[in-house]
Amino acid sequence: MAAIDPPLPVANSPRRIQRLTSLRRFATEFFRSPQTAIGTLIVIFFLLLAIFGPAFAPYKANDQNHPVSHQPSAEYPMGTDYLGRDVYSRVILGARSILVTAGAGTLIAVVLGTFLGLAVGYQGGLVDEIIGRFIDAFLALPALLIALVILGVLRNLNPPPGSWQAVLSDRSVLVVIAIVYIPLVARVVRSSTLDVKTREFIWAAQIRGETWLYILFREILPSVAPALVVEASLRFSYAIFLVASLGFLGVGARPPSPDWGLMVNENRGGIYALSPWALNYPALAIAVLVVGVNIMSDGIKRIVQRG
Amino acid sequence: MEAVHDFRLAIQSGQVYGLVGESGSGKSTVASAVMRYVPHNGRIERGSVVNFQGVNLVEKSLREMQQIWAHDLTLVPQNPGAALNPSIRIGEQLAELMRLQRRLPESVVQERVLESLHRVNLPDPRAILTRYPHQLSGGQQQRVMIAMALIPSPQMLILDEPTTNLDVTTEATILDLIETLIRSEGTGALYITHNLGVVAQLCDRAAVMYAGEILEDAEINDLFAGPLHPYTIGLLNSIPRAGQTKRERPLATIPGKPPLLQERPNACVFSDRCPLVIDICRTEKPPLESSGENRLVRCHRWREIEAGNVDAVYPTEIESDVAELAHREILLQAHNLSKTFNSQSTLFNVLGGKVSPPTHAVEDVTLSILKGRTYGLVGESGSGKTTLARMIIGLTEPTSGEIALMGIDLQGDVRQRSREVLAQLQMIFQNPQMSLNPYLTVGEAIRRPLIKLAQLTYTQAEAEARRLLKAVNLREEYVDRYPSELSGGEKQRVAIARAFASNPALIVCDEPVSALDVSVQSAVLNLLVQLQEERNAAYLFISHDLAVVGYLADYVAVMYLGELFEVGYARDLFSPPLHPYTEALISAIPVPDPAIRTDRIHLSGEIPSPAHKPTGCAFHTRCPHKLGQICEVESPPWQHHGNEHHIRCHRTPEELAQIQAYLLNKAKA
Numbered sequence A: 001m002a003a004i005d006p007p008l009p010v011a012n013s014p015r016r017i018q019r020l021t022s023l024r025r026f027a028t029e030f031f032r033s034p035q036t037a038i039g040t041l042i043v044i045f046f047l048l049l050a051i052f053g054p055a056f057a058p059y060k061a062n063d064q065n066h067p068v069s070h071q072p073s074a075e076y077p078m079g080t081d082y083l084g085r086d087v088y089s090r091v092i093l094g095a096r097s098i099l100v101t102a103g104a105g106t107l108i109a110v111v112l113g114t115f116l117g118l119a120v121g122y123q124g125g126l127v128d129e130i131i132g133r134f135i136d137a138f139l140a141l142p143a144l145l146i147a148l149v150i151l152g153v154l155r156n157l158n159p160p161p162g163s164w165q166a167v168l169s170d171r172s173v174l175v176v177i178a179i180v181y182i183p184l185v186a187r188v189v190r191s192s193t194l195d196v197k198t199r200e201f202i203w204a205a206q207i208r209g210e211t212w213l214y215i216l217f218r219e220i221l222p223s224v225a226p227a228l229v230v231e232a233s234l235r236f237s238y239a240i241f242l243v244a245s246l247g248f249l250g251v252g253a254r255p256p257s258p259d260w261g262l263m264v265n266e267n268r269g270g271i272y273a274l275s276p277w278a279l280n281y282p283a284l285a286i287a288v289l290v291v292g293v294n295i296m297s298d299g300i301k302r303i304v305q306r307g
Numbered sequence B: 001m002e003a004v005h006d007f008r009l010a011i012q013s014g015q016v017y018g019l020v021g022e023s024g025s026g027k028s029t030v031a032s033a034v035m036r037y038v039p040h041n042g043r044i045e046r047g048s049v050v051n052f053q054g055v056n057l058v059e060k061s062l063r064e065m066q067q068i069w070a071h072d073l074t075l076v077p078q079n080p081g082a083a084l085n086p087s088i089r090i091g092e093q094l095a096e097l098m099r100l101q102r103r104l105p106e107s108v109v110q111e112r113v114l115e116s117l118h119r120v121n122l123p124d125p126r127a128i129l130t131r132y133p134h135q136l137s138g139g140q141q142q143r144v145m146i147a148m149a150l151i152p153s154p155q156m157l158i159l160d161e162p163t164t165n166l167d168v169t170t171e172a173t174i175l176d177l178i179e180t181l182i183r184s185e186g187t188g189a190l191y192i193t194h195n196l197g198v199v200a201q202l203c204d205r206a207a208v209m210y211a212g213e214i215l216e217d218a219e220i221n222d223l224f225a226g227p228l229h230p231y232t233i234g235l236l237n238s239i240p241r242a243g244q245t246k247r248e249r250p251l252a253t254i255p256g257k258p259p260l261l262q263e264r265p266n267a268c269v270f271s272d273r274c275p276l277v278i279d280i281c282r283t284e285k286p287p288l289e290s291s292g293e294n295r296l297v298r299c300h301r302w303r304e305i306e307a308g309n310v311d312a313v314y315p316t317e318i319e320s321d322v323a324e325l326a327h328r329e330i331l332l333q334a335h336n337l338s339k340t341f342n343s344q345s346t347l348f349n350v351l352g353g354k355v356s357p358p359t360h361a362v363e364d365v366t367l368s369i370l371k372g373r374t375y376g377l378v379g380e381s382g383s384g385k386t387t388l389a390r391m392i393i394g395l396t397e398p399t400s401g402e403i404a405l406m407g408i409d410l411q412g413d414v415r416q417r418s419r420e421v422l423a424q425l426q427m428i429f430q431n432p433q434m435s436l437n438p439y440l441t442v443g444e445a446i447r448r449p450l451i452k453l454a455q456l457t458y459t460q461a462e463a464e465a466r467r468l469l470k471a472v473n474l475r476e477e478y479v480d481r482y483p484s485e486l487s488g489g490e491k492q493r494v495a496i497a498r499a500f501a502s503n504p505a506l507i508v509c510d511e512p513v514s515a516l517d518v519s520v521q522s523a524v525l526n527l528l529v530q531l532q533e534e535r536n537a538a539y540l541f542i543s544h545d546l547a548v549v550g551y552l553a554d555y556v557a558v559m560y561l562g563e564l565f566e567v568g569y570a571r572d573l574f575s576p577p578l579h580p581y582t583e584a585l586i587s588a589i590p591v592p593d594p595a596i597r598t599d600r601i602h603l604s605g606e607i608p609s610p611a612h613k614p615t616g617c618a619f620h621t622r623c624p625h626k627l628g629q630i631c632e633v634e635s636p637p638w639q640h641h642g643n644e645h646h647i648r649c650h651r652t653p654e655e656l657a658q659i660q661a662y663l664l665n666k667a668k669a
Helices: A009-032 A034-056 A087-123 A125-140 A143-155 A164-170 A172-197 A200-207 A212-248 A260-266 A269-273 A277-306 B027-034 B062-071 B090-101 B106-119 B125-129 B138-150 B168-185 B196-202 B220-225 B230-238 B279-283 B302-307 B347-352 B385-393 B419-424 B442-452 B458-471 B476-480 B488-500 B518-535 B546-552 B570-574 B580-588 B629-633 B653-668
Strands: B016-020 B073-076 B156-160 B188-193 B205-210 B213-219 B289-292 B295-297 B330-341 B359-370 B374-378 B400-405 B408-410 B425-428 B506-510 B538-543 B555-560 B563-569 B638-640 B646-648
Touching: A009 A034, A009 A277, A034 A087, A034 A277, A087 A125, A087 A172, A087 A212, A087 A260, A087 A277, A125 A172, A143 A164, A143 A172, A143 A212, A164 A172, A172 A212, A200 A212, A200 B425, A212 A260, A212 A277, A260 A277, B016 B027, B016 B196, B027 B156, B027 B188, B062 B073, B062 B090, B073 B138, B090 B106, B090 B125, B090 B138, B106 B125, B106 B138, B138 B168, B168 B188, B168 B196, B168 B580, B188 B196, B196 B220, B205 B220, B205 B230, B213 B220, B213 B230, B230 B518, B289 B302, B330 B385, B330 B538, B359 B374, B359 B385, B359 B538, B359 B555, B359 B563, B374 B385, B374 B546, B385 B425, B385 B506, B385 B538, B419 B425, B425 B488, B442 B458, B442 B476, B442 B488, B458 B476, B458 B488, B488 B518, B518 B538, B518 B546, B538 B546, B546 B570, B546 B580, B555 B570, B555 B580, B563 B570, B563 B580
Parallel strands: B016 B188, B016 B205, B073 B156, B156 B188, B374 B538, B374 B555, B425 B506, B506 B538
Antiparallel strands: B205 B213, B213 B295, B289 B295, B330 B359, B330 B400, B400 B408, B555 B563, B563 B646, B638 B646
16 A cells, blocks of 8 residues: 555644644644733632642641731741631632632533533523523622522521432532523524524535434534633633632631632621731732633633634 | 736627636736726736726726726625625615716606616515615615616626525526626626626626736637637636536545645646646746637646647546446335424513424435435525424424434434444534634544544554545645634535545545635535545535536435425436426526527526415416416425436426427427
8 A cells, every 4th residue: 555655744744833822822822922821820829729739838727826917028928817727827728719619600501601601502492492581581680699598598407417408508619600600601692502403514414313412522512612712711800709708707607718709798896907918818818819710811812712 | 925917808899708707816806907906905007907888997087987997887795695785775875876877856766776676677666665685685785786887877886796695596697687787887897707608698798817926818708619728728627517426527626725825836827737748838927828719828828728629637536336226225215394483482482482484494305325325415595404404414403304323313412422423423514614623633524533433542642643634635734624614615624524434334525625716626526426435435415506416416306495305316417408407507507608599498586485385386477387276275285206216297208308309309499
């Protein structure tokens, strides 16, 4: 065969080069704007904190045997709060819970929302019409309001320990994020699906007798993926904000956990004058992380949409 | 990268100059260069001259060009839908142009706008003034664009494929309009197209372009009667003409594909595909020489071609036996097939109990497809062709009627059909860009039906996929490619390979070549014929192009507004056409021969919407030989005219034949 039809390394190499360059192009393009680079570095920094935080934190989160409302010093870089807890350690240790809750919640929302969006968009007709209106109605309500209602329900279940309701209740913020964002993700995926499903390669798959699931995930999903990636990164940044907001409102993480939003809540009011640093630093951490994720997702969007 | 090289052309006022070439040949680049409308990453090389009435346009500033665009040099674009502003009413868009010309009182402007629409024969222009572009059909939009281009009474008009996206019958009326207007205004025109038929009917002179160079430039009659360049010869032989069948005269195909612009050889650009190539062609670029009075050609061997010493013979790729049709078994039979669409079932409509009248997309269609033969189905867009195809393939469930495959009743849609039935019915789609999943490789696309329907193992499927690729004349390495790495013709070949993978008995081909370039078209058509011979598959071949259907099909059905009006063997349908609709379809095809300038029969108006189908005979609103009241009231009966030739008309076949004979005599006289 080699004599007639020599293997063509030349024919293959442009493709590999193309792949490499496109990966490299992705990277260069991604970091070309300094904002994107900064955003990504911020996110990476917080990820490292979440993973290795306990190794860096000088004290335990709830150690109270420190001076009360001590101002920042070499020993307590961010000072201590009114109960004598080290703010620096609490900020570091709080990174994990906010990233895990927001990340896992977003992930669940993306997975379920994608499935719902694909199924509804592909099915079309009355199913689409009904679920579509339902999603629209859901989106008309402020996310925070829905979150509060759901949290109220989950918290008041008072489930017996060990039951599945108890598991849900313990992870209530995560569940809230998933529920609030499923319709949003579904809507984006649905609209891309509506476009893709009219393409003739979908007909070809139907004519082959492909199953519904095969068509959704093998034929449609890859075309939807770019829009999905953009939506997921955007959802993640909003999820972080929502976790912090719920903590601040006192319906998220429960005391004494080192949640940033909760810390802001605990240290406001009359106590603020005694130890302003105990509020300022967690608030700064929230702000920096939210801005970082936002800038990064902007960068992703720019590249994906340029194709 | 040089897109256009050494381009020379002189257009006189009152002359219609054709510029022919396939996509990527640089036609549109020339148009935009002449208009000085070059994209940011392009430039017109130093030394280029566009002499327009004694002025060199290349040296003009943008401001000066705007004046010229507004008064002397206008463009009719290919896609009127994109050229009109979707959010401004037609009347306002025209008035805007009118005001740009001269300061006129508003009442005069409105009057002139109305006049300009009258001039392009738009029905009810007053109503059109207040419409938005999306409320007009493609043909109407193009008429508006022509009206716009003519508002300043320009010295020169550039038309960039103005009829490419239109139906044949609409195309014919637009071409006539363009011809009358240009002739009456004495405007010079550059007409860009890939359709040699259009050039033959409309132009005085034409240049053939290939890979950014002019290969031949001559008066129309000379070009068609004695083409000197092998490429021109190949193009002329690769288009099916009305009445030409695969059995009598197969199409020539030009093998290979045009060179990429960045790889254009510094030699004859056509040398890779030329049947007359000699050594010098590959080393030296031939000059554009004058081969006679008013004639230019760029070929090393034009003298030999002119003297008749050599002949540019292209492969035809078909060895077909002329087997008798009648003895074939029936493969698929559809009986009284109908499809009615109800109004969209939106939640509001359902809750509000609103019901608009149903649309009869396909009505009472009966057809039988023979084993290993081609059944052609012709009709304009909106005639229900695709709905019929979808019903047969099982993507749409018929409202009533039966479909039987080899005597077995097919019920419901694809989801209810067994694997064996699915394997027997496959489909090739119109748009190769959309019929392959951009995220799956060619190999994955072809292996899937092999595994799913033919139940091969992965390794077997892999080997078979390579065999199939070779069968459709693609290299085996293509298995690892993504569709974006293929050209349009190659994608369509992959789609054909995929359709043949399960070794089906019937393949529904829905306009498989209408999105392809001319020279690629003939190759794909011939490939379909060849595969049919080898694998004994039957085709249901759907197209709006009667010449293509007539060439490929053994038996043809003509469809209008969801109903069949004439069925018969391909050869009987053309000589002469009997049904008035078939007649109109045939005469609408631009004949690639300037000697035959047909007195075209034109269908007035647009095809009615299937939602408001005319009563009686659905064709009576546009019929040139309408009999009278009976046509408006009564549905016409089927009449037999020998040799399985059936016509649905209130006139008898004999009467229709007489009309044709009369018309023929009149044309001769």
